[in-house]
Amino acid sequence: MLAQGQNPGSNHGNRFEQLGYLLADPNIYRSASGVPGPKYWQQRADYDISAELDEQQQRLTGSEAITYYNNSPDPLTYIWLQLDENEHDPKSDNNSFNDSKMNDRMSTRQVNSLLGMEQGHGVNIVKVTDASGKALPYTINQTMMRIDLPKTLMPGEKIRFHVDWWYKIPNRMTLGGRGGYEFFPEDGNALYTMAQWYPRLAVYSDFQGWQNKQFTGRGEFALTFGNFKVKMTVPADHVVGGTGECRNYKEVLTPAQFQRWQQAQNANEPVEVVTLAEAQNAMQSKASGKKTWVFEAENVRDFAWTSSRRLVWDAMATNVEGKKVMAMSYYGPEAYPLYRRYSTKVVAHTLKVYSKHTIVYPYPVAISVEAANGMEYPMICFNYGRAEKDGTYSEATKYGMISVIIHEVGHNFFPMIVNSDERQWTWMDEGLNTFCQFLAEQEWDNNYPSRRGPAHLITDYMRMPKDLLEPVMSNSENIVQFGPNAYAKPATALNILRETVMGRELFDYAFKEYARRWAFKHPTPSDLFRTMEDASAVDLDWFWRGWFFGTEPVDISLDSVKWYRMDSKNPAVENPAAQSAAGQSSQHIAQERNKAAGVKFAVEQDTSLQDFYNKWDRYAVTPDQTDAYKKLQASLTPEEKRLYESKKNFYELTFSNVGGNVMPLIIEWTYADGTKEVDRISAYIWRHNENMVTKVFAKDKEVASIRLDPYRETADIDELNNSWPRQAVPSKFELFRMQAPARGTSSGGNPMQRARQ
Template sequence: MNRFVVWVCAGLVGALAASAAMADPVRQTKAPFQDAFRQLEGEEWPTPNDYRTASGAPGHRYWQQKVDYRIQARLDEATKTVTGKATITYKNNSPDRLTYLWLLLDQNIFRRDSIAERTATVGSADEVSLAALRRIQMFKDWEGGFKLTSVKDGSGRTIPHKVVDSLMRLDLAQPLASGASTTFTIEWSYRMVETKVVGSRDGYECFTKPDEDGNCLFLGAQWFPRLARYTDYEGWHNKAFLGAGEFTLEFGDYEVALTVPNDHVVAATGDLTNPGAVLTAAQRQRLEQARTAKEPVYIVTPPEALAAEGRKPTGEKTWVFQADNVRDFAWASSRKFVWDAMGVRQDSAERPLVMAMSFYPKEARPLWDAWSTKAIAHTLDTYNDFAFPYPYSKAQSINGINGGMEYPMMTFNGPRPTKDKKTGDLTYTERTKAGLIGVIIHEIGHTYFPMIVNSDERQWTWMDEGLNTFLEFQAEKRWSKDFPAYDGEPRHIVEYMVSQNQVPVMTQSDSLLQFGPNAYSKPATALVILRETVLGRELFDKAFKDYATRWRFKGPTPYDFFRTMEESSGVDLDWFWRGWFYSTDHVDIALDGVTAGKVEPADAEARAKARRERVAAEPPSLTESRNTEPTYAERDPKVRDYYDTINRNDATAAQRKKAKEADEDLTPQERVARNQTDTFYRFRFRNVGGLVMPVILKLDFTDGSTETVRIPAEIWRRNSKQVTWQYVTAKTLKRAELDPLWETADADRDNNLFEGSGVDKILKLSPSRPDDENKLKDNELRVAPDSLAPLPATKPKTADAPK
């Protein structure tokens, strides 16, 4: 029924029965309607304001704090201890008065009484691994965490402070006004963790087996007290570090002096400001040569590193680094390091050249020589295309921890060749090679997300891991055609999507049940589908670049990302975010059946012929076909009459007359449309998995032609469970298949296929909507041209008119 008519009728009924209507409460429909397209604005997303706009861009009053650090630190190689002093300047750019500051003491996760240690659970009640036993033994003999020896203000007075697990509150003597700054100093020390025993993102690794050199690699991360973020959306970021949720920090400028044994080579965030004091003339010359080299150049050669391994230090050296506008600082130090580098050109007036650098022990060769630095260069090229030019002077890959970890300009990456225990020969598998390239792409990619686009990793892990895994997938596909890129391919996420042990992507990091699929694979796959299937590359790439550029060196939330992608692309994507990020539904669209309809012929005789042919094609009644005796009417002709002599499917005179009159009432255009002979294919789609998605339908016809129809997700807007969709063609269908390229992560491909031309069906012409009641016409009256007074419908009869 016409919606306007419904409203008018409803209003009229209400006017005639006002008292009854007021007496009855308003009743809601009990139909199982679910609006998969209702808007997230105002329901799940925070209200836009002057800090974060409805378009997803930073508002005109957007602010963020600034924290500058001057640090002097020393590595004691014998005791594996770091001792440091930091002078910290905190600039309050918020509109609020701050009475205290919160700092992150992430090394405190390694205290025996930390929340993380006390709440650790085990996967099995019946087994324990050797690695777990080693870790338990280590914690009996060793306890990590920061030891704070001094916390003083700029005048040298001790600042009252309270350590709360992995955080520390500094109580300011005077409130810090908006726009004001405060400076204070902290002195601390901590014993580094043994990386491979504790399973950490930092620490040391020593090569102490009988055939090894006894030297160590030292990785400094989360190694100094750092200011927690204070934001417009959360206030103080005071969620304790429990191990899974990584770090969100403020931007600032760093000057760091690292004192290490004088035979160590140091890699760190920022630019080395005293190369003459720590590098040889040959090393400085090689660095200059590497800037324009087309292949990586050894700054510290393998023979030089090997020679250093056999000597002992004779003193110490201090390496000084300067880094501006970074959110963290990390370093690595060892006498074992081979160091190679090459310059990477990029389209940027601000930073036309970036130095790609790798640091690794001999145990990582020959894998690292061949691919580490080149993988960095490739990552920069790819991410620049999707986001923005790399803004820093260098990007570094350091061999150290298992897996990988990222910091500004610094990444720690794990894969190494396999050493034969008998011969000492180094070999590697294809999986190890791909693992090295993939992890370097991923970790260098993190320099963009979240080291520059500064999302809150602890609250929304997918914002850095998922977005970065999506871009890693793009870079891996650009590395080589057969590269085993896994995370991001829709078909590979199906097993997780149908599993029971999962939570929505928009879940806080420490509560994720399956961390990898939830934080990495699922959001990455969602973005691949959004790019390739929903938006298309042109709209997606423009919107994604807008997001990256808008929030470069700023702190976005998920809502800023969602809103930017919609505003820039011009496509409402609330249904997509709800399904992929706010639910645990999966994709499973079934093709339940197909009918092949022909419009009932306009001519009564043709219509009757079609009916007779359809009836003749039907199988006879099984009961009738098995009856062998003559029927009663066959035995007694007297009971037979006119109706026994005709075919009940023949056209009657009345039907022929009605069809003729109907044809005469049609306009020429209506007559052409009424007499078309195309087939109306009607496809029944059922949403089994619950997640609404575009319907991609490949149609194969008997003439050998093929067509793929891409139906937008809005097909589900009135019924998210089941719909019928129509396709009209003169061709004859042979086969239909949903999602033929496996691009939507459809979980059950067994219900995606239909073979055959469809079930035949005659489509009756639906009756026209009846005209409104016309009592003037019904009573044979008419209206005078210049008056509303009724007149007889016909002229008065004359005297000679027949009676």
């Protein structure tokens, strides 16, 4: 294990050593404090895109002009663009390098994956030219395209070039992927979620050069900030929502819809800009002709959009710390019962909570689109949440929908603004965002059934066999247990930092400082780790080492408890106590049974056998003892006298670190009178012996029982060794019978539907 490498063979000097070589060296671009360095730089790419959606051919055609700014100190002879839609190209490695097997029940998507990707998918590059129209040479390597520049792009220079392209839009429900369409056979219409749809610049950074690792469908993306102007030509009766602000609503909406849009600018309840009735009418009539929607967005790293004639659209003005943001939702009739009530208000709630804990949301718009999905882009995200045909829904569906909306809207902050490299470190966006999602869920409802965040919910993952685990600091593509590793474990770790290790005040300040420092920039894990320590004065290297660089679980055992009392030397106190203790220690089963059987004892039958010692009370208080006590009392200093009279109980507790991951000791004492008290001991108690520690506690009252980690806040994987005396715990089966499942964890039971019946 990593922790053993610092001082192998020793019981200390491993887990509490500073991270040192595990972090990137500070330099003029990234400082040792975690703040961007004095020479920090990043590239910029501006886009002017025109695209047309062909609903009959399921084809998207586009032309874009890109202006790329070289703000780096390096001369560039080529640039890299991402062609994510090539993940659907049969020739791409991601369609063959995963293992596969047959199951008794196979979904359409699973069978399609065995048959191989359909021919005809992937990006078709029509031409690549410079600003004057001269062809530029390019090379496509699966999901990456290199453009060779006609002359070296020197530091401080920019280049403008054009790319024309088209591709066959994939059926997202059968082929998978982030972008594509979903077809609704009952009304013959499609919902388009156009994501990762245009050739876009990869990141060139100070810490790794070009990020041109192939897109395989899991590790998402690192992108360059810039400004966008996008024109989408779609069927005339489609409703379009996208990143940024629409510049021609008056031209593409009906007068009534435009009036509702203006009404929504000051509404504190969602206003249906496009109503359910209008969407249902459009689904049936299917108008001919086309319209072009124009959107603009500033300082964003990507652009996504949705288009369909079957969309209801509602909007509401939201005050986010004094700034007006339009919270909006787009959804089909099947999602109406849930989305009309909740979606836009959840969007608004998310912006407010995240802004409180990170930075104030900087964009003018935030959109939630129901698309039986869960994926995020700047200012727009695609989520799930559909009701039954009768309009009812299960509690699991309700809370699942609210959670996914919070999560995907929250991605506006991580990584759309605090722009980490998702393809290398998924946890830096998913884990941090899942932690903030937990905060937002808990502020939505005090009884919210959060699945990720509470420490005890990660223990099933942490106790898995080591060959199924990998450190959080692993490349996205190499993780086996992706959800627990990249989402749940880092989110849990941050929650433990906030609630248990640092405290809310220190954590919240440092976390907010990280977001402020790295908003609209490209942070690395080192920048996060350093900032959290720099802004709090809390040494956290032991924590990062255990939770992010290692796989050891938390399992601290309370091995022994020894009880001590000070000898008061007062015979009136000590003699009766000694008599009681002696009586208890001398009792054995033979005595009890002989007495019960009426045995005639020899010394009782023949009293001549009894001498002085048969009648002597060895515990009687003698004058000599009383005199000695008085002399002692007279010789004591006030401090010594106070200690003798304190009647303190001393408890010596021994703990062993069974799991390996060091954590604070949280000890709950239950006293003989029924009262309780909790002591919290810093994890630094383990620094001299990382395997076993002993600690003495002085208590005024006699202790009846002791429990370690009473609030289940350290993710201890074995709670059976956390108590004294040891307590029997019902098995999981018995626990299931004894308590109802948590809200939102049902497999889809629908009490609402049954109540209507």
